[in-house]
Amino acid sequence: MQPVKFYFSFLDQSSRALYILLEASKIPFEAIPISILKGEHLTGEFRDKVSQFKCLPVINDDNLSLVGSITIFRHLNREKIVPEHWYPRRNYGRSRIDEFLEWQQRNTAMACGNYFQQKWLSPILNKASPDAKNASVLTECLNQSLKNFENHFLNKNKFVIGENISYADLMAICEIDQPKFIGFDPFNHHPKLGKWYDRVREELGPYYKKVAIEFDNKLRTAEKKIPEVMYLQQ
Amino acid sequence: MQPVKFYFSFLDQSSRALYILLEASKIPFEAIPISILKGEHLTGEFRDKVSQFKCLPVINDDNLSLVGSITIFRHLNREKIVPEHWYPRRNYGRSRIDEFLEWQQRNTAMACGNYFQQKWLSPILNKASPDAKNASVLTECLNQSLKNFENHFLNKNKFVIGENISYADLMAICEIDQPKFIGFDPFNHHPKLGKWYDRVREELGPYYKKVAIEFDNKLRTAEKKIPEVMYLQQ
Numbered sequence: 001m002q003p004v005k006f007y008f009s010f011l012d013q014s015s016r017a018l019y020i021l022l023e024a025s026k027i028p029f030e031a032i033p034i035s036i037l038k039g040e041h042l043t044g045e046f047r048d049k050v051s052q053f054k055c056l057p058v059i060n061d062d063n064l065s066l067v068g069s070i071t072i073f074r075h076l077n078r079e080k081i082v083p084e085h086w087y088p089r090r091n092y093g094r095s096r097i098d099e100f101l102e103w104q105q106r107n108t109a110m111a112c113g114n115y116f117q118q119k120w121l122s123p124i125l126n127k128a129s130p131d132a133k134n135a136s137v138l139t140e141c142l143n144q145s146l147k148n149f150e151n152h153f154l155n156k157n158k159f160v161i162g163e164n165i166s167y168a169d170l171m172a173i174c175e176i177d178q179p180k181f182i183g184f185d186p187f188n189h190h191p192k193l194g195k196w197y198d199r200v201r202e203e204l205g206p207y208y209k210k211v212a213i214e215f216d217n218k219l220r221t222a223e224k225k226i227p228e229v230m231y232l233q234q
Numbered sequence: 235m236q237p238v239k240f241y242f243s244f245l246d247q248s249s250r251a252l253y254i255l256l257e258a259s260k261i262p263f264e265a266i267p268i269s270i271l272k273g274e275h276l277t278g279e280f281r282d283k284v285s286q287f288k289c290l291p292v293i294n295d296d297n298l299s300l301v302g303s304i305t306i307f308r309h310l311n312r313e314k315i316v317p318e319h320w321y322p323r324r325n326y327g328r329s330r331i332d333e334f335l336e337w338q339q340r341n342t343a344m345a346c347g348n349y350f351q352q353k354w355l356s357p358i359l360n361k362a363s364p365d366a367k368n369a370s371v372l373t374e375c376l377n378q379s380l381k382n383f384e385n386h387f388l389n390k391n392k393f394v395i396g397e398n399i400s401y402a403d404l405m406a407i408c409e410i411d412q413p414k415f416i417g418f419d420p421f422n423h424h425p426k427l428g429k430w431y432d433r434v435r436e437e438l439g440p441y442y443k444k445v446a447i448e449f450d451n452k453l454r455t456a457e458k459k460i461p462e463v464m465y466l467q468q
Binding site: 052053064066067068070071074075078092094095096098099101102103105152 | 286287298300301302304305308309312326328329330332333335336337339386
């Protein structure tokens with residue numbers, strides 16, 4: 001069987017979650033990095049040859065092109081061998097993970113994504129310092145969504161849906177890393193979140209570590225090229 | 235087996251899609267209407283007894299409470315007997331429907347939802363006319379997202395993913411009805427959309443008709459109570 005072609009960027013949270021899942025599940029894949037900073041995903045070539053949606057991550061599996069982290073996650077579960085704990089059938093685990101992922105998209109993912117976009121990505125792409133007026137709204141919104149995440153999902157169990165790590169935890173840690181890796185402290189006022197974060201990181205071990213180092217490298221390399229923006233951002 | 239408890243509002247697009255799916259699939263369910271206009275989904279009673287998320291639609295099945303249209307749709311597919319065409323296994327149909335639903339959430343669903351919220355729901359709830367400055371942005375955004383829907387999904391096939399109706403079509407028509415039923419013409423400049431819309435409506439037959447009439451009744455009844463807002467909205 002052909003390896004899955006995986007078009008991704010380490011700067012993108014969903015790409016990192018899938019990269020970890022693919023490696024941890026030992027699914028053969030060909031990693032094809034796409035530069036968001038160079039806008040490679042926005043070109044006509046990408047649209048014609050990879051995916052019409054100009055978004056990352058994308059896979060190509062058996063000539064089917066698919067975009068979207070949750071879509072790809074479910075596709076892999078149907079078509080490949082993915083260890084059960086990521087998306088367990090027992091105790092309605094799949095329904096509860098689906099509920100978390102749908103909730104997250106409108107809450108933590110949106111808040112973390114907006115924060116990263118406006119505090120880091122847009123300033124880098126536009127070579128301009130971020131809008132100061134917006135900054136306090138972004139921070140407030142992010143803190144509120146982290147508080148909701150704690151209250152709704154980190155009250156009873158070791159991980160989001162129970163005693164084992166699932167794709168819910170993997171998506172959540174990658175989302176939260178977007179603001180965290182550019183200087184936001186997500187654990188201030190959120191002690192349960194801090195403990196959960198450490199457990200997830202430990203459980204993911206070297207798979208997480210590798211991807212986190214790559215993400216950090218991409219951030220720091222880009223910042224070196226536009227130091228004046230980063231200085232204004234402080 | 236106990237019927238599924240279904241908490242919903244005809245004013246909510248995802249509720250209508252699931253209502254049609256439940257009826258068309260002959261899944262036994264108890265319909266429990268919740269008034270968005272009275273804020274019944276925001277109360278402590280709803281949170282404690284139905285769902286912690288203060289959102290609609292919600293089901294309670296075998297003591298599992300679940301929120302979110304796509305989550306509930308997938309749960310019903312796993313736990314009940316749902317006709318194959320709604321979420322077909324063949325030709326990677328499930329992956330392609332998942333991709334559409336994930337795309338839609340960030341595009342048409344967001345544009346249709348914002349339009350409805352700002353042009354109808356907020357004015358009704360706040361007893362104030364809508365923000366005129368915003369109106370042209372909302373319309374532009376909505377037209378752009380309908381154009382994208384046409385270009386990406388209505389080029390080749392009778393329905394979104396092929397020759398048969400699926401949950402992708404059902405979600406899409408219910409989303410588009412949000413602006414349509416409050417006076418927006420989605421078919422202006424979008425002829426393919428108009429033809430697709432007629433096909434979907436015809437295919438859904440009486441199931442669609444019943445739900446559309448209920449939606450329309452809710453809208454008109456609420457408007458009668460605050461005619462001055464509706465007058466200013468023109």
